[in-house]
Every structure is written in C-alpha cells, then in structure tokens.
Amino acid sequence: MERISKIAKSSDQGLERGFSTKVRKDSLAWKSTWQLSLLSIPGFVWFLIFSYIPMFGIIIAFKDFNYRMGILASKWVGFDNFVYLFSSNDAVRILRNTICYNISFIIIGTICGVCTALLLDSMKKRVFIKVYQTAIFLPHFISWVVVAYMTQALFAYDGGIINNLLKSFGKVPVTWYTEPRPWPVILVIVQLWKTIGFNTLIYYGSIIGIDSSLYEAAAIDGASKFQMIKKITLPMIKPTVIILFLMSVGNMMRADFGLFYYITNNDGALYTVADVIDTYIYRILKLSGDITGSSAASVFQSVVGLFLVLMANGIVKKYDAENSLF
Amino acid sequence: MLEKRDFKFYFSRTMVHAIMFGLMCACVLPFVMVISTSLTSVEGIRTWGYTLFPRGISAKAYTYIFANPKQILDSYCLTVFVTACGTICGMFLMTTFAYTISREDYKFKKILSFYIYFTMLFNGGMVANYILMTRFLGLQDNRLSLILPLMMNAWNVLILRIFCKSIPNSLIESAKIEGANEFKIFFSIVIPLAKTGIATIMLLLVFTYWNDWFLSMMYMDTSKDVTLQYYLVKILNNVEFIKANETNSGGMLARLNVPDESVRMALCVIAAGPMTVLFPFFQKYFVKGLVVGSVKG
Numbered sequence: 001m002e003r004i005s006k007i008a009k010s011s012d013q014g015l016e017r018g019f020s021t022k023v024r025k026d027s028l029a030w031k032s033t034w035q036l037s038l039l040s041i042p043g044f045v046w047f048l049i050f051s052y053i054p055m056f057g058i059i060i061a062f063k064d065f066n067y068r069m070g071i072l073a074s075k076w077v078g079f080d081n082f083v084y085l086f087s088s089n090d091a092v093r094i095l096r097n098t099i100c101y102n103i104s105f106i107i108i109g110t111i112c113g114v115c116t117a118l119l120l121d122s123m124k125k126r127v128f129i130k131v132y133q134t135a136i137f138l139p140h141f142i143s144w145v146v147v148a149y150m151t152q153a154l155f156a157y158d159g160g161i162i163n164n165l166l167k168s169f170g171k172v173p174v175t176w177y178t179e180p181r182p183w184p185v186i187l188v189i190v191q192l193w194k195t196i197g198f199n200t201l202i203y204y205g206s207i208i209g210i211d212s213s214l215y216e217a218a219a220i221d222g223a224s225k226f227q228m229i230k231k232i233t234l235p236m237i238k239p240t241v242i243i244l245f246l247m248s249v250g251n252m253m254r255a256d257f258g259l260f261y262y263i264t265n266n267d268g269a270l271y272t273v274a275d276v277i278d279t280y281i282y283r284i285l286k287l288s289g290d291i292t293g294s295s296a297a298s299v300f301q302s303v304v305g306l307f308l309v310l311m312a313n314g315i316v317k318k319y320d321a322e323n324s325l326f
Numbered sequence: 327m328l329e330k331r332d333f334k335f336y337f338s339r340t341m342v343h344a345i346m347f348g349l350m351c352a353c354v355l356p357f358v359m360v361i362s363t364s365l366t367s368v369e370g371i372r373t374w375g376y377t378l379f380p381r382g383i384s385a386k387a388y389t390y391i392f393a394n395p396k397q398i399l400d401s402y403c404l405t406v407f408v409t410a411c412g413t414i415c416g417m418f419l420m421t422t423f424a425y426t427i428s429r430e431d432y433k434f435k436k437i438l439s440f441y442i443y444f445t446m447l448f449n450g451g452m453v454a455n456y457i458l459m460t461r462f463l464g465l466q467d468n469r470l471s472l473i474l475p476l477m478m479n480a481w482n483v484l485i486l487r488i489f490c491k492s493i494p495n496s497l498i499e500s501a502k503i504e505g506a507n508e509f510k511i512f513f514s515i516v517i518p519l520a521k522t523g524i525a526t527i528m529l530l531l532v533f534t535y536w537n538d539w540f541l542s543m544m545y546m547d548t549s550k551d552v553t554l555q556y557y558l559v560k561i562l563n564n565v566e567f568i569k570a571n572e573t574n575s576g577g578m579l580a581r582l583n584v585p586d587e588s589v590r591m592a593l594c595v596i597a598a599g600p601m602t603v604l605f606p607f608f609q610k611y612f613v614k615g616l617v618v619g620s621v622k623g
Contacts, residue, residue: 028502029431031507031508032431032432032502032508033432033433033434035507035508035509036426036429036432036508037426037434038509039422039423039425039426039508039509039512040422040423040426040427040434040438042418042419042422042423043419043420043422043423043442043478043483044423044438044441046419046477046478047441047442047445047478047480049458050455050458050474050475050478051445051449051450052445053450053458053462054449054450054451054454054455054458055448055449055450055454056450056454057450057451057453057454057455057457057458058450058451058454060453060454060457061453067461070461071457116346116349119342119345119346120346122342123342123343123346128343128346131350132346132347132349132350133609134606134609135349135350135353135354136349136350136353137605137609137612138353138354138357138602138605139353139356141533141537141601141602141605142537142598142601142602143537143538143539143555143598144539145539145555145556145558145559145562146360146555146558146594146597146598147356148562149360149558149562149590149591149594150356150359150360152562153356153359153360153363153376153591154376156375156376158375159371159372159374159375159376159587160375160376161359161375161376161377161378163375164374164375164376164377193352193353196349196353197353198616201613201616201617202616202617205613205616205617250447257540258539258540262559262562265562278452281451281452281453282452285452285453285456286544291453291457294452294453295451295453295454298450298451298452298453298454299451299453301451302448302449302450302451303448305447305448306447306448309447310447
C-alpha cells in the first residue's frame with residue numbers, strides 16, 4: 001500500500017512538473033497572442049468601419065434607395081439601376097473615356113518612365129542624377145488643384161501663355177476650355193508631367209539593383225550599349241514592369257478625379273472627352289442627389305476592378321508564375 | 327580600359343543631358359511661372375498676361391493677402407490641425423497593426439494580412455463611403471470627416487510591415503525572457519528600431535493630408551471650414567472670392583485696384599509652398615520608402 005502510494009506520489013510530482021512547464025509555455029504563448037491582438041485592434045476596427053462596412057454598401061445599387069426608409073427597408077429592384085445607367089448615352093461616354101485614358105496612361109507612362117530611368121542610369125556623375133531626379137519629382141508633391149492653377153495660366157484665353165505665343169506668331173488665339181478636340185492630348189501630357197518622377201523612381205530603383213557583373217561580362221564579350229540595354233537591363237526589370245502593369249489593370253476602371261475635374265475646370269463643353277466614371281459619379285451624387293445612378297456606377301467600378309485584377313493576375317501566373325501578385 | 331572618347335561618345339552624352347535638362351525645365355518652369363505671376367503688378371498682367379518672368383514687379387498681392395488674412399489663415403489652421411491629428415493617429419493605428427502582422431509567431435498573422443490586402447483589391451466605392459460618412463456616422467460638415475478616412479492605408483501598412491520585419495527576432499525573444507510583455511516590447515524596442523520606416527510613412531501621410539481636397543469637397547458643404555487645397559479650388563472660380571471679400575471691404579472691391587490673378591497665384595504659393603520646399607529635404611526618405619514598397623511588392 002505504502003509503496004504504491006509512494007510511486008503514485010512521485011509520479012504525480014513528475015507529472016506536475018512536466019505538466020506545469022507545458023502549461024506555462026502555453027499560457028505565455030496565449031498571453032503573447034492576446035496582447036498582440038489587443039495591439040492590432042485599433043487598426044482592425046478602422047478597416048472594419050472605413051473599408052469593410054462600405055463594401056456592404058454595394059446593395060444600395062440594387063435597391064430603389066429612399067433616404068427616409070434607409071438602406072434595408074428600401075425596395076429591392078435587382079438590376080434595374082444598372083439597366084438605367086447603361087441605357088443612357090453617358091455610360092458609353094464615361095466608359096470609353098475612362099478605359100482609353102487609362103490605357104494611354106499605362107503605356108505612355110511606362111515607356112517614358114523606363115526611358116528616363118535608363119537615361120538617369122547612363123549618367124556617371126551622381127550630382128546630375130540627384131538634381132534631375134529632384135526636379136522631375138517636384139510635380140508629384142503638389143495637388144491637382146495647384147496644377148490646375150498652372151494649366152489655367154497656360155490655357156487662359158486672355159493672357160494665357162499659349163495664346164500669347166500664338167498671338168506673337170500672328171495666329172488666332174484658341175478658346176481652349178470650349179474646344180474638346182485637343183484635350184485628350186493635353187490631359188495625357190499633364191498626367192505624364194505629374195507622374196514621371198514617380199515612375200522613373202520605381203524603374204530606376206530596379207535598374208540600379210541589377211548586378212553590375214552582368215554588364216562587365218557583356219562588355220568583355222563586346223556588347224554595345226544598346227545591346228546591353230536590350231539583353232540585360234530590360235529583361236531584369238521585367239518583374240517590376242509586370243507588377244506595376246497588373247496593378248494598373250486592376251485600376252482600369254478608376255480615374256484620377258483631380259486630373260479630369262480640375263484641369264478641365266469641370267467645363268461642360270469638354271465632357272465628351274473628359275468625363276470619366278469618377279467625375280460622373282460625383283456629379284450625379286452631389287449635384288443631382290441621385291443615389292441610384294451613382295451607386296450603380298460606383299458598384300460597377302469596384303466589381304469590375306476586382307474582376308480585372310483577378311483576371312490579370314491569372315494571366316501573368318500562366319506566363320511567369322513568380323511575378324504574380326498572389 | 328579607357329573608353330574611346332570620340333565624337334559619338336560626346337554626342338550621346340550631350341543628347342542625354344539635353345533631354346534630361348529639357349525634362350527638368352518642363353517640370354520646374356511652371357512653378358517659376360506661378361511665383362512670378364504672384365509678383366507681377368495688375369497692369370503687368372493686363373498687358374502681358376501670364377509670363378515666365380514678372381514684368382512689372384509688385385508685391386501688392388502679398389500685402390493684400392496679409393492685410394485680409396482671415397480666410398487663408400482659417401484654412402491654414404484647419405489644414406495644420408487636420409494634418410497633425412490625422413498623422414499622429416494614423417501612424418499609431420498603422421504601426422501597431424503592421425507590427426502585429428510582422429511577427430512570425432503571431433497566430434492571426436495570415437488572416438489579418440489578407441484582411442488588409444483585400445482592401446486594396448476591392449472597396450465599396452464613392453457612394454457607399456459617402457453614405458457611411460453622412461448617414462451612419464453623421465459627419466457631414468464635421469471636421470472629423472477630414473481626418474478619419476485617410477488615417478490608414480493598406481499600402482502604407484504593408485510597407486511598415488517590411489520595416490518591422492527587419493527587427494531581429496532574437497531581440498524580441500530575449501526581451502520576452504526578461505519578462506517584458508508585448509506592449510513593452512512594442513514601445514521600447516520596435517518603435518526605436520523601425521524609426522526610418524515610421525518617418526517615411528509619416529511623411530507620406532503628411533503629404534496626403536496636406537494635399538487633400540477630396541474630403542473637403544465631399545463633406546464640408548455648408549461649413550465655411552475647408553482645407554487649403556479646397557480653398558484654392560473655391561478661389562479658382564473667382565466669383566466666390568470677390569463675393570466673400572466684398573462684404574469684408576464694404577463693396578469697394580470693384581473700385582479698388584485689386585490684384586486679381588496675382589492674388590490667386592500668391593495664395594497658391596502660400597498653400598503649396600510648404601510641401602514643395604519641404605520635399606527636397608526629405609527626398610531621401612521618400613525614395614527609400616517607395617523603392618522598398620515597389621521592389622518588395
């Protein structure tokens with residue numbers, strides 16, 4: 001009896017020690033987990049309120065929204081709002097504008113960004129590189145409103161810089177803000193002006209990350225500068241180009257509101273070439289108070305955007321699995 | 327091995343510099359034009375219009391503004407307030423979240439990472455956000471509406487996470503052994519070590535708040551309080567500006583030789599000046615932050 005109880009006691013003690021160490025480890029891990037979770041709660045709540053709850057707002061597009069009844073009680077109308085939106089002339093115009101501008105921005109922005117980055121990389125003296133880089137980055141840090149002040153000075157009918165130039169050459173000054181035809185070019189150039197610093201920086205960062213021994217080996221093999229660019233630099237920055245391209249495709253349905261609203265001074269005459277989804281939604285929402293039309297466009301924008309990103313990512317995955325986003 | 331310094335070499339060097347110089351001028355000259363227009367007299371603008379270099383220099387625009395500073399001063403104060411509050415709160419929210427998802431041993435790391443990553447792919451859109459802010463949170467014409475929506479951003483959080491990941495795990499482990507809890511570790515170890523990342527994102531956030539016009543445009547309807555950039559928008563359409571100042575100066579505006587375009591440009595200089603001047607000094611941080619963000623995706 002005594003021996004059995006002695007064995008039981010000692011095994012109990014051993015069990016207790018081992019058990020208590022495990023409990024202690026577990027409780028430490030658990031403590032760490034809940035403390036970290038507590039730390040992350042503020043951020044979590046913010047995203048919940050400002051990112052996730054609005055996502056549920058997409059049901060507004062499927063309802064005949066009535067302010068008094070609120071979202072849940074408003075009548076369900078299915079796809080009626082979308083039909084209403086797409087049967088209007090506006091829809092064709094804003095879709096065409098949004099997509100065409102974004103495609104132009106992506107193509108031109110990438111080409112110019114890569115070229116400028118190559119130019120910067122070819123410079124030997126760091127002083128020049130820094131000065132040029134700082135200068136072309138300057139437009140990035142002002143808002144579109146400030147840019148609008150600059151473009152107004154350029155395109156004003158009376159005393160605008162361009163009209164002054166035209167007059168000094170004896171040509172007729174142009175009423176820029178009522179003539180829609182030149183604006184696609186103008187808007188692309190202005191957008192390029194503002195983003196060239198950022199684009200160049202991204203590609204330049206990639207280029208200087210390329211191993212210089214590759215260039216040395218190519219030089220020994222007698223490659224010319226152009227050949228080096230074509231065979232080494234461009235392929236090495238391909239991942240960056242692809243990722244940025246993917247992200248741009250995902251944003252294909254989004255337009256930079258500031259560019260299209262402020263640079264054109266929201267002039268109605270220019271809507272045919274400058275009205276995009278975002279400016280359209282804003283006008284319908286704020287100035288007409290029309291929740292149905294604007295919410296349909298807004299939901300369309302978000303849903304199609306998501307679809308585009310998933311699709312673009314799927315395509316890149318098949319082509320070059322490493323470089324896809326997920 | 328010396329390069330063959332022939333004509334081709336010098337030609338290509340010159341071309342490269344010519345192109346870059348041209349680009350630099352295209353980027354910088356508009357700024358010069360804004361400043362010089364703000365320093366041009368009314369007669370100068372009437373005669374010559376907008377010019378690159380001021381013809382008929384006059385500081386009248388600035389003296390006019392400093393004589394009637396209330397509007398822009400109000401806007402300035404509001405912008406500074408919004409920027410300061412937003413940046414501090416936003417940095418706190420983002421850093422805490424970024425740190426927790428950077429810890430390899432954190433149980434919910436994967437799910438929280440996806441939680442914010444998804445917000446980059448899909449969002450509720452302009453209308454849903456507007457209804458949330460005005461109907462559910464009731465922040466129409468409230469200054470909070472200028473602060474809250476910009477506080478966090480998935481992109482910035484992910485960049486911060488990269489910076490937090492660079493903190494060696496051994497430091498955290500040894501702190502734990504010494505009995506520190508997670509909060510202590512965060513405040514006394516992580517924050518000092520992630521200083522560069524925090525400074526970078528903080529600068530980006532300051533710029534975001536300072537240059538924002540969207541929130542004022544959407545949510546400050548009847549209220550006179552707007553941030554600087556949106557104040558500039560209101561001035562862009564001259565009519566409101568004159569109307570507002572007419573009541574101040576007792577309707578004498580039309581008769582006075584009031585600087586017009588130059589005043590607008592001067593306001594533009596005052597509003598955009600700080601950020602533009604600040605930027606070259608902090609360019610190092612921006613470059614680092616953007617490169618880290620883009621290379622690591």
